[in-house]
Amino acid sequence: MKRVNRSKLGDLFAKIAEAEALYLPVDAPEGARYEKWAPGKKLSNATNTVRSAKDFFFPQTERLYDVKRSGKTLEIEPPETETESFVLFGVRACDVRSFKILDSVFLADPVDTFYKNRRERATVVALACDRPEETCFCGAFGIDAAAPEGDVSAWFEGDFLYLKAQSEKGEALLAKLGDLLEDADEKDVETQQMRTRWMLSALPLGKVSFEGMKKTDLMDHFKNEKWRSLSEACLGCGTCTFVCPTCQCYDVKEFDDGRKIRKFRCWDSCMYSDFTLMAHGNSRNSQLERFRQRFMHKLVYHPNNHDGEFGCVGCGRCLQKCPIGMNIVKVEKALEATHE
Amino acid sequence: MNNDVLIPRVGVVTDIRTDTPDVKTFRVIAPGGGKVFEHIPGQCAMLSLPGAGEGMFSITSSPTNREFMEFSIKKCGCLTTALHEMEPGQQVGIRGPYGNGFPVDTAFKGKDMLFIAGGIGLAPLRSVINYCRDKRADYGKVEIVYGARSMDDLVDYREILDEWMTDEGVAVHLTIDRPQEGWDGHVGFVPTYVKELGFDTNMTAVICGPPIMIKFTLAGLTDLGFDKTQVYTTMELRMKCGVGKCGRCNIGDKYVCKDGPVFRCDQLENMPDEY
DSSP: OEEEEGGGHHHHHHHHHHHSEEEEEEEETTEEEEEEOOTTOOOOOSSSOSSOGGGGTSOSEEEEEEEEEETTEEEEEOOOOOOOOEEEEEEOHHHHHHHHHHHHHHTSSSOOHHHHHHHHHEEEEEEOOSSOOTTOOGGGGTOOTTSOOSSEEEEEETTEEEEEEOSHHHHHHHHHTGGGOEEOOTHHHHHHHHHHHHHHHHSTTTTOOOGGGGGSOHHHHHTOTHHHHHHTTOOOOOHHHHHOSSOOOEEEEEEEOSSOEEEEEEEOOTTSTTTTEETTEESOOSHHHHHHHHHHIIIIIHHHHTTTOOSOOOOOHHHHHOTTOOOHHHHHHHHHHHTO | OOOOTTSOEEEEEEEEEEEETTEEEEEEEOTTSSOSSOOOTTOEEEEEETTTEEEEEEOOSOTTOSSOEEEEEEOOSHHHHHHHTOOTTOEEEEEEEESOOOOTTTTTTTOOEEEEEEGGGHHHHHHHHHHHHHTGGGSOOEEEEEEESSGGGOTTHHHIIIIITTSTTEEEEEEESSOOTTOOSEESOHHHHHHHHOOOTTSEEEEESSHHHHHHHHHHHHHHTOOGGGEEEEOOOOOSSSSSOSOOSEETTEETTTTOSEEEHHHHTTSOSOO
16 A cells, blocks of 8 residues: 655656556536546546546547548558557546446457457556445445455545555556655555445445346346336436446447548447337337336346346436436336335 | 457449349459358348448358358348449448357258248348258258248249259248239238148248248247247347447347347247337
8 A cells, every 4th residue: 555645646647647648537617527637637526527437448439440432442441559558547436347347248259449459558546435425326236435446446535645556557557656655554544444335325325236136037127017107207318328337339320521431439329219220110119118228238138148247336427417317226126116 | 450340341242133123132252252251041241331331131142152142132221222222343341240140050950941931031041041952961851931022022033933943852832912913823921821831840940021920920830839949030130230239239138149130939938029
């Protein structure tokens, strides 16, 4: 365990940014968001960013390849592979866990090389939470916000930022910061950890559990009558999917810039009516079906395919942002109540 | 250089055959000749025409064909309309193969095969039918029931008449939905015709066609005494990636692109009806 005085945070960031790009949450009018650090930029105090950290590995839009046409001939130009390594500083425990869930999709055979390349080039400094919010329920998924996973785990306590390497990448990063850091005792953060864990358990969603979902099989969940009332008010806006750190559905689109056809990938949402639309029909015609798809995916399909791991990390963003106040906790409670 | 699975290779359309008023069959080879990649019957490929889009199509030729791949494509949307407007020599983007394919070397081996297709549903079955014809010793008798709206809508009609119908050990039963001048064959829908014909319940059946036709034909086969474990079908839903990641072709926890497109009908019983 190492530590650095808060007054030297600017020096710490400058030192990291000397060697590689550094991204961290900063305050913006709409709330905290990740930005590339530059002298003068201050780390946000917000519990979490409005958008999740998934953009760094699975950006909202990214170039896949270009195609040049001449007559009947096509020339396919793959993009240059990105080579910049970077440090993601201040990622909360929930978002760090979301990377593992995204890994289980994008790193499954055949590997998504765009995603894998970015994952390999990133060093994640995870920041422990000390002021969880009412919408937090990461504990439901076995996530400990007071001891986040990551290449380096970090805590703010008293006048210091405490840092503990958790991987080779993390050790390499701390080694580079050697002069700025002093040795510290793990006991210094234990009180904070206990306090955070107590706060999380005392919060409104502190006792939420999703494990009951596993007692009922897929078809019974699918046929549940409650989907109708749960989905009735859904606007199909897709906000939940865009702020969600684990939503990974994407679309592949293209545009003609006059010289080349540029193929790109962008986020998509299963909440949208054209998500499954084909020339001859749509397999999910109603908002009920689309709503059910999103929650079934996170609570049943994903766990079925990935050793019981739910496709949710309890970050609470969808609870904060849904315009009709619907969310995954309400869905889980309604479904489980049916089968009690 | 990035060689991600989402980045296609170039294929050349060397021949375009007009099968019906809205179905054309495209022959595709690699720019240097030969096939762009190998496949097994029932697998699919992503074809793209820059400016028009990209879509998943079943590979209609049999892998026993060493020189080229074929795709029978019905004109019904933006991309397929653009594909229909192509001329020979046009290059396309092609990637794959995707999906599980038919169990031709395991569950199908040594079996009497019953193929049932409706309309463009023959496209994915043509691959496995021709595979069985080319490896005749590996399979028992082959029966084919094929129906379309009209005589003009029967895909691969020449190949059916000249090759399939003249093959020993292959029986072909054609039907069209409504009577038509010049047609002295059977008239009626495929599911009813299948029940009329009646088949040995030891056969392994493969059905492909519009979802409604698949549902009624499966019910008909069950009435005849077929067990759902003997009946296979192949599905199609909207796809963007082909590798189980873009998230839209799932039926329950199964992805059609990766866990399918071929499913045994007893598997469908435990899957939501979202297709």
